[in-house]
Amino acid sequence: MxxxxxxxxxLNALLRNKFRAFLTMLGIIIGVASVIAMLAIGEGSKKSIQDQISSMGSNLVMVMPGTQMMGGVQQGNASSKALDIKDVKAIRQDCPSVSAVSPEVRGGGQVVAGGNNWPTTFYGGDVNYLDIKKVEVKAGRMFTEQEVASAAKVCLIGQTVADNLFGNEVDPVGQTIRFKNIPVRVIGLLEEKGENTFGMDQDDLLIGPYTTVQKRILAVTHINAILSSAVSEDATTQAVAEITTAMRASHKLSEGEDDDFQIRTQAELVSTFSSISDILTTLLGAISAISLLxxxxxxxxxxxxxxxxxxxxxxxxxxxxxxxxxxxxxxLIESILLSVIGGIIGILLGVTASAVIGNLTGWPIAVMPLAIIMSFLVCTAIGIFFGWYPARKAAGLNPIDALRFE
Amino acid sequence: MVRNIISVSSLKKDFIVGEVTVHALRSVNLNITEGEFVAIMGTSGSGKSTMLNILGCLDKPTEGTYLLDGIDVSTLSKNELARLRNLKLGFVFQSYNLLPRTSALENVELPLFYNDSVKPRERRERAIAALGAVGLEDRMHHMPNQLSGGQQQRVAIARSLVNDPVVILADEATGNLDTRTSYEIMALFQELNAKGKTIVFVTHEPEIAGFTTRNVHFRDGNIIKENLVTNRGSAREMINAMPMEVDS
Known part of the structure; x- marks a missing residue:
């Protein structure tokens, strides 16, 4: 034979029962289509996160205070761990691989202008802060070194804050707003960046001289983070090493002591979020795989x-x-045909659905060729696996009994 | 020299049901030669169905030998038996056993699908010829549910003919049909027999057995009587003698 x-x-046997064959395939069709679509969405979101983080500057190196608690035990006085402007100066002097350094101070609060108010975050930085963060000024100007030195009460305003305080009619530049009751003059409007991948509004902020935020707004001496740019993306590792040495010296850490600060690079961030996204993709894929099962x-x-x-x-x-x-x-061939034909229809449906979802939602969609090949193989395997038992039952029948079966 | 198609000697078949052994066939000797039309008769439980199963290579005897066209069947494996059924035997069943939603032509083609040496073109030609032999060339593309009982049985007979078997085994082939249609089917069998086909026909109706050439009576697993049919009736003449049915 x-x-x-x-x-x-x-094939003839299947064609004798077209509708039933279709209904049987429907399970596989939906399963495969959802696996393909879910993986495409997952992969797309991963790509978009990577792009977004890279757009913030792939040579960005951030220094943050170290963890204050280790296994539930307080590791020391929080203020001694905190960063201050001395560290910024140390990095600026001792790190040849770093091209720009800025402190970052931030505090949340209610901002008021006229009859309107809005909760936002006030970020303080140095004059090169916008360059490091890759943010542009849309109208007005950036603050000057002199304004940093004098802790001038000036700020740049994000689009969201501007909209909520002034609406469309009033030009925010030149207006005076009150942040935590401190009057601050708006000297510039920031270019819109929209929401980031995590749904955070990147336009909901004020940016001013760090000295202003430290002294006038928060009345603190520490800073929350140090932002720096390595001279190039390749120099990032070298920059991290230099910053570590400079920071340890600045904090007077002896040989055996652990770092009391953390250094985050953009590359690390990309891989961290990629792995989060991978987990999500796996989760989505697994749920779809259940429907395939x-x-x-x-x-x-x-x-x-x-x-x-x-x-x-x-x-x-x-x-x-x-x-x-x-x-x-x-x-066995009947069941393989059912699952493979179902699989092919499912793949076509999945690719179409991915494209439609991408169009409707604007999410980036990336159909993975690997997912298609895998789906196809899995379908064949399903056909063999789930067809085997019934097929063996059929083959094991006694012809005499089978002929007389009512 | 007359060729022995079926040669059975000292054939025994026991079934073990629980702790009781049922002797379905006790010691059967039977020879059927080429061109014979044999009716196997008996009441239910007489062993005639068991006999047919063994003759059809669907079952193996407990003891004894069975030569089909000179081949000793008892030594063959399951797969070899299947091949023998494909090449040497044709089955006709009481309930036709046609595949539903499958055309008459495709139903007749079916046995040739299990024979690798028959190419698709030859398969079709032989199926058309077999349907022609049973007078259904104009119903080739009808589905079973578009055919009458008699026509369905003819398709089944065509299916049994298509591989040119050495013997056709019919199991109560007229059991589901009315008298007139039964006669038509018997007339067809008589025509095939006249062309030289060997036929074994299991029935419990003496009237039907009267159309064959030899009757073999079974009771309690033994052959109790064998007789040649002397005044053999012609099914075709019987039909012609019947009053014409008026279509309403």
Whole structure:
């Protein structure tokens, strides 16, 4: 018995029950389509996170205070761990691989202008702060070194804050706003950046000289972070090493002591968020895979019913010369055809659905070729796995009993 | 020299049901030669169905030998038996056993699918010829549910003919049909027999057995009587003698 004949027999058997065959395939179709679409969405979001983080400057190196608690035990006085302007100066002097350094101070509060108010965050930085963060000024100007030195009460305003305080009619530049009751003059409007991948509004902020935020607003001497740019992306590792040495010296840490600060680079951030996104993708894929499994069980169920329903057909086929192996192969091929045809339709549907979802939501969608190949292989495997038991049952029938089956 | 198609000697078949052994066939000797039309008769439980299963290579005897066209069947494996059924035997069943939603032509083609040496073109030609032999060339593309009982049984007979078997085994082939249609089917069998086909026909109706050439009576697993049919009736003449049915 050759495979061509068997395939023809199997295909004819499926065509005799077109609607049932379609319903059986539907489980596989939906399963495969959702796996493809979910993986495409997951992969797309990963790409977009990577792009977004890179757009913030791939050579950005951030220094943050060290963890204050280790395993529930207070590691020391918090203020001694905190960063201050001395550290910024140390990095500026001792790190040849770093091209720009700025402190970052931030504090949240209510900002008031006229009858309107809005909760936002006031970021303080040096004159090169916008360059390091890759933010542009849309209208007005950046603050000057002199304004930093004198802790001038000036700020640049993000679009969201501007909209909420002034609406569309009033030009925010030149207005005076009150942040935590301190009057601050708006000298510039920041270019819109929109939401980031995590849904955070990047325009909901004020930016001013760090001295202003430290002294006039928060009345503190520490800073929250140090932002610096390595001379190039490749020099990032070198920059990290230099900054570590400079920071340890600045904090007077002896040989055996642990760092009391953390250094984060953009590259690290990319890999951290990529791995978070990978987990999400895996999760989405796994949920879809369950529907694929359910589809496979659907095939098994139908094949099982089909064997019982076609017992006399099986008896007849045996009486006219079909061997057990021929019967086994026929049913196995039927189930493989169901799952593979279902899989192909599912792949087409999944790719289409990904494109439609991408268009409707504006999410970046990346269909993975690997997902398509995998789906196809998995479908074949499902066909064999779930077809095997019913096919063996059919092949094991006694032709005499099968022929007399009512 | 007359060729022995079926040669059975000291054939025994026991079934073990629980702790009881049922002797379905006790010691059967039977020879059927080429061109014979044999009716196997008996009540239910007489062993005639068991006999047919063994003759059809669907079951193996407990003891004794069975030569089909000179081949000792008892030594063959399951797969070899399947091949023998494909090449040497044709089955006709009481309930036709046609595949539903499959055209008459495709139903008749079916046995040839299990024979690798038959190419698709030859398969079609032989199926068309077999349907022609049973007078259904104009119903080739009808589905079973578009055919009458008699026509369905003819498709089944065409299917049994298509591989040119050495013997056709019919199991109560007229059991589901009315008298007139039964006669038509018997007339067809008589025509095939006249062309030289060997036929073994299991029935419990003496009237039907009267159309064959030899009757073998089974009771309690033994052959109790064998007789040649002397005044053999012609099914075709019987039909012609019947009053014409008026279509309403």
């Amino acid at each position: 050759n495979i061509t004949n068997l395939s023809k027999i199997a 359910v589809g496979g069980i659907g095939i098994m169920n139908i094949m099982y019913v089909s064997v019982t329903e076609r017992t006399r057909e099986i008896g007849l086929r045996m009486s006219i010369g079909g061997r057990g192996l021929d019967i086994l192969m026929q049913f």
